[in-house]
Each structure stands twice: as structure tokens, then as C-alpha cells.
Amino acid sequence: MIESLRLLHDRITGAAPPPELLKEMTRAFEDLAVELGLYAVSEREQITGHRIDLPGRGQALVPVFTVDESDDEHVRGSVRFGRYYLGGNGAAHGGAIPLVFDEMLGRLANAGGRPISRTAYLRVDYRSITPLDRDLRAEAWFDREEGRKRFLRGAIFDGETRCAEAEGLFVALNPGQP
Numbered sequence: 001m002i003e004s005l006r007l008l009h010d011r012i013t014g015a016a017p018p019p020e021l022l023k024e025m026t027r028a029f030e031d032l033a034v035e036l037g038l039y040a041v042s043e044r045e046q047i048t049g050h051r052i053d054l055p056g057r058g059q060a061l062v063p064v065f066t067v068d069e070s071d072d073e074h075v076r077g078s079v080r081f082g083r084y085y086l087g088g089n090g091a092a093h094g095g096a097i098p099l100v101f102d103e104m105l106g107r108l109a110n111a112g113g114r115p116i117s118r119t120a121y122l123r124v125d126y127r128s129i130t131p132l133d134r135d136l137r138a139e140a141w142f143d144r145e146e147g148r149k150r151f152l153r154g155a156i157f158d159g160e161t162r163c164a165e166a167e168g169l170f171v172a173l174n175p176g177q178p
């Protein structure tokens, strides 16, 4: 369902259907929303975001980061920004790129059985436009650790071009901290 939703996001963003069809589709979406509302569950019971076996953990917010190789200190893979993430002039939206870095760096920060941490800051530098509809290389790695503080870095490349890079601080949560 989430794969279909991602495709739908892209198609909606890139389409200008005639008004009658638009009304018909809007009604269909509303019907679906009402039907799904009958099956509402708590955060603990929801499926999306919790299925680490599925692309993007089964959630539709963040562009899917596909892991090719990883260990406890590094992760390498690819990411593709669909039409839904368009900012303008064929470039990905500047807010969509940090979503990917937070996901990549955040998952690595908590990998290897480390206690759970949360993002304290995430700095993103946009070095070149990040193009849509292309498989981009994405990497993240541990920079250093100081007590509860984990400093990680990451970068996204289009071929040899560095599109964006990030530095994030992730702070390990104390027991009982939300």
C-alpha cells in the first residue's frame, strides 16, 4: 500500500487532470480515508515506520534510502527523489534532503546495539542541485563519539557531483527519556 501511495504522490504532483476527473478522484480518496479511519490504531500498533524489512521502513514521508552495504560505523546505498519531492526547476526541495539525512544518520547512530539516540541538530549544506528521478549515491559515517554525544556525517552524490552533505549530533537518551 505504501509503495502505491508513493507512486500516487508522484503522479498527483505531476498531473493536471480535467476538473470532472479531479472531483471523482477526490471523492475516491475521501472514501478511502473514511474506510481506513475505521481501522485506526495507536502508534505502537501502526504498521508504517515500524517495518524495517520494507523500503523506507514502510512509511511514505521520507524518500526511500536503499542500503547496499553497512556496518556499525558506515552505511552506503542509494536514494531517489521522485516528482513528489520537487522544489523547482528539476531540483529536489531543500526540506526533503534533510529528511533523508536524518533517516540515514539516525539509523546509523542507533545501529550496532547502541542505546537509542535522538537528533539534537542536523546541519545540511547544499553543494549542487539534487536532481529528481535519478539514483543518487548516499553515504553516512560515524565521525566521533563523546559520552552520550554521537557526531555523524553524510553526503549525497549524483555521479561524481556532491549534491549535499550533512553533519548531525545524536544524543543517547537517558533511561525514561521520551
Ligand SMILES: CCCCCCCC(=O)SCCNC(=O)CCNC(=O)[C@H](O)C(C)(C)COP(=O)(O)OP(=O)(O)OC[C@H]1O[C@@H](n2cnc3c(N)ncnc32)[C@H](O)[C@@H]1OP(=O)(O)O
Pocket (backbone or CB within 6 Å): 102, 103, 106, 107, 117, 118, 119, 120, 121, 147, 148, 149, 169, 171, 172, 173, 174, 177
Ligand atoms: C529508525 C529511526 C531512524 C530515524 C531517526 C530519526 C531521529 C529523529 O529525527 S529524532 C526526532 C527529532 N529530535 C528530537 O525530537 C529531539 C528533541 N530534543 C531532545 O529530546 C533533547 O534535547 C535531547 C535528547 C537531544 C538532548 O537533551 P538531554 O538528554 O537533556 O541532553 P542535554 O543534557 O541537554 O545534552 C547532552 C549533551 O548534548 C549537547 N547538546 C544537546 N543538544 C545540542 C544541540 N542542539 N547542539 C549542540 N549540543 C547539544 C549538550 O550541550 C550536552 O553536551 P555536554 O554533555 O558536552 O555538556
